[in-house]
Amino acid sequence: MNIYYSIKRDSWENSLLRLSSSYIIYGVTGNGQSTDYDLISERNISSLVYNRPKPATPLKTFFLPVRENVTADTVKEVPRIIIGTPNCDIEALGILDEIYLDESFEDVFYRRRRESTIIISSDCLEIQEHCHCTAYNINPFSTGKADLAVILRHDDIILRAISEKGIELAEKSFNAVRSDDRTLASFVESRHHETVEILNRTGKGLPDYRTTGRLVKAAGESVWKRYSSKCVSCGACTTICPTCTCFLLIDKPGFHKVKQMDACQYPGFERVAGGEDSLGKLPSRFRNRYMCKYVWKPAKFHSTACTGCGRCIEACIGKINKNELFRELAK
Amino acid sequence: MPPFNNIYKPFRAKLTKVIEESPLIKTFVLRPDEEFAFKTGQFIELSVDGIGEAPFTPSSSPLVRDMLEVTVMKTGYMTGYMHDMKPGEYMGIRGPFGRGYPVERFFDKEVLILGGGCGFAPIRSLLYNLIAISDKLRKVTLCYGSKTPEDCIYKPYIAELRKTPKFEVLRSVDKADSNWNERVGVVTVLLDDVKVDISNSVAVVCGPPVMMKFGTLKLLEMGYPEHDIYLSMEKNMSCGLGKCGHCMMGEYFVCKDGPVFTYAEIKNQPNIWN
Numbered sequence: 001m002n003i004y005y006s007i008k009r010d011s012w013e014n015s016l017l018r019l020s021s022s023y024i025i026y027g028v029t030g031n032g033q034s035t036d037y038d039l040i041s042e043r044n045i046s047s048l049v050y051n052r053p054k055p056a057t058p059l060k061t062f063f064l065p066v067r068e069n070v071t072a073d074t075v076k077e078v079p080r081i082i083i084g085t086p087n088c089d090i091e092a093l094g095i096l097d098e099i100y101l102d103e104s105f106e107d108v109f110y111r112r113r114r115e116s117t118i119i120i121s122s123d124c125l126e127i128q129e130h131c132h133c134t135a136y137n138i139n140p141f142s143t144g145k146a147d148l149a150v151i152l153r154h155d156d157i158i159l160r161a162i163s164e165k166g167i168e169l170a171e172k173s174f175n176a177v178r179s180d181d182r183t184l185a186s187f188v189e190s191r192h193h194e195t196v197e198i199l200n201r202t203g204k205g206l207p208d209y210r211t212t213g214r215l216v217k218a219a220g221e222s223v224w225k226r227y228s229s230k231c232v233s234c235g236a237c238t239t240i241c242p243t244c245t246c247f248l249l250i251d252k253p254g255f256h257k258v259k260q261m262d263a264c265q266y267p268g269f270e271r272v273a274g275g276e277d278s279l280g281k282l283p284s285r286f287r288n289r290y291m292c293k294y295v296w297k298p299a300k301f302h303s304t305a306c307t308g309c310g311r312c313i314e315a316c317i318g319k320i321n322k323n324e325l326f327r328e329l330a331k
Numbered sequence: 332m333p334p335f336n337n338i339y340k341p342f343r344a345k346l347t348k349v350i351e352e353s354p355l356i357k358t359f360v361l362r363p364d365e366e367f368a369f370k371t372g373q374f375i376e377l378s379v380d381g382i383g384e385a386p387f388t389p390s391s392s393p394l395v396r397d398m399l400e401v402t403v404m405k406t407g408y409m410t411g412y413m414h415d416m417k418p419g420e421y422m423g424i425r426g427p428f429g430r431g432y433p434v435e436r437f438f439d440k441e442v443l444i445l446g447g448g449c450g451f452a453p454i455r456s457l458l459y460n461l462i463a464i465s466d467k468l469r470k471v472t473l474c475y476g477s478k479t480p481e482d483c484i485y486k487p488y489i490a491e492l493r494k495t496p497k498f499e500v501l502r503s504v505d506k507a508d509s510n511w512n513e514r515v516g517v518v519t520v521l522l523d524d525v526k527v528d529i530s531n532s533v534a535v536v537c538g539p540p541v542m543m544k545f546g547t548l549k550l551l552e553m554g555y556p557e558h559d560i561y562l563s564m565e566k567n568m569s570c571g572l573g574k575c576g577h578c579m580m581g582e583y584f585v586c587k588d589g590p591v592f593t594y595a596e597i598k599n600q601p602n603i604w605n
Contacts, residue, residue, distance in 0.1 A: 255341050257384070269577060
């Protein structure tokens with residue numbers, strides 16, 4: 001479903017400010033260099049940016065905080081609106097939902113946050129150096145998992161409703177004007193097409209998701225040794241990844257437990273009390289992340305474990321580029 | 332706000348008795364604050380308040396609902412604290428978690444059990460279960476190995492088991508003393524003494540990783556099919572919920588998909604023995 005609406009930018013911003021009395025609003029702001037989520041108020045609403053690629057922080061942090069007490073007796077969540085999320089991060093919610101909303105062990109903290117959050121996505125109309133979502137069959141604009149997408153055109157905001165909930169939001173919360181002719185649709189579709197073309201060009205030579213899995217599985221020890229020689233096990237790649245959600249439970253007095261983000265790249269991640277450690281050696285830890293994303297998670301879950309956002313490449317202080325590795329494997 | 336099911340929150344259990352099994356192994360008898368049921372081979376996450384939490388498979392009978400026994404070797408930080416605990420203190424329990432032993436698949440068969448060291452703990456729970464259904468089994472043979480006679484655990488229980496019809500116990504130690512009159516050598520030497528109809532038998536292995544590895548290889552050599560060898564895997568099961576990732580063994584979360592697997596299920600997964 002794609003129903004198009006338009007609204008003047010100042011009316012859109014005024015609507016958001018009105019909504020801020022009942023919702024906490026986060027949006028993507030930034031400068032020429034980088035963008036990130038910020039708490040939105042009258043002070044900074046005009047610095048909201050649209051249609052830029054991924055913000056520095058992945059969306060997962062809104063649902064899985066870096067550190068939280070998970071033995072609390074109540075969960076109080078204030079309704080939130082998050083504006084400007086790119087589709088790579090929205091697609092990444094699929095695997096988070098599979099893990100944390102698993103009906104046999106549902107994480108109530110995650111569920112309440114998901115239920116109390118409205119995500120308004122932003123169609124990417126430009127790309128960053130390492131963006132490669134289309135290599136994994138993910139579009140730079142939301143298709144199914146978001147309700148509403150926003151596109152800035154001159155001084156107008158175009159709203160693309162993707163679901164019934166999106167229609168309701170556009171019409172009731174933003175009083176946007178529905179456009180039934182093809183003008184807005186044609187404009188947006190052509191911009192989508194241009195972005196996809198650029199991504200396809202820059203992602204040339206990258207194997208698709210399934211092929212990557214086969215290549216990773218078949219890759220010999222020397223590849224992992226060579227690429228991991230620059231890895232310092234800092235865990236930046238997993239921390240910044242929109243689909244990595246491993247954690248540690250830390251015990252506190254009163255049988256309280258604090259759930260803290262963890263990373264398979266840290267030494268000791270799989271060590272047992274007896275001393276055995278399957279990931280004790282750096283090349284095996286390094287390989288583990290690739291096997292997890294491209295082989296094991298695809299075998300276990302329906303959703304993708306890599307959405308091609310490229311943040312892990314940007315975050316790596318050893319300048320390890322996974323796409324270089326994949327291109328080498330694909331030769 | 333209505334109460335909710337919090338998967339991370341333990342319930343309390345009172346420590347009622349501590350039994351010294353060997354210099355490094357103690358059995359902790361716990362009375363949970365609420366009725367607690369588990370299937371043999373499933374595990375629990377046991378907490379020492381404010382110190383830590385670790386996975387243990389109960390060593391008591393799954394048929395008992397008001398008490399629970401956990402046999403623990405003093406190995407690290409959390410178990411070190413645990414070994415200093417006294418009756419009357421409280422511990423935290425989450426669980427039970429995972430997939431236990433599929434005892435219904437053992438019906439009308441001979442069950443060969445290979446255990447080493449503290450790996451006897453889950454096996455004892457299984458044995459309690461097998462005794463309760465012994466009319467449905469042909470025979471149960473326990474091969475148990477420990478480092479020294481002093482390290483042999485559950486001595487009174489073994490004496491009882493030896494008197495139980497259909498149950499046979501073979502033991503070995505790596506290093507004997509002058510009073511030891513059973514086998515000497517690693518546990519797999521006992522398999523040379525076992526008389527078993529492999530075509531109508533299943534094998535269960537539980538113990539330290541190196542013993543699991545060589546035990547499994549020996550069973551395969553004897554002719555056991557891969558799908559008839561049941562392994563209780565030891566990994567760093569931290570959350571027990573298939574979420575935290577610490578116990579991933581290839582595409583499996585050991586905490587949720589295991590900890591009991593057949594060898595056929597996991598033979599192609601990485602690092603199964605360490």
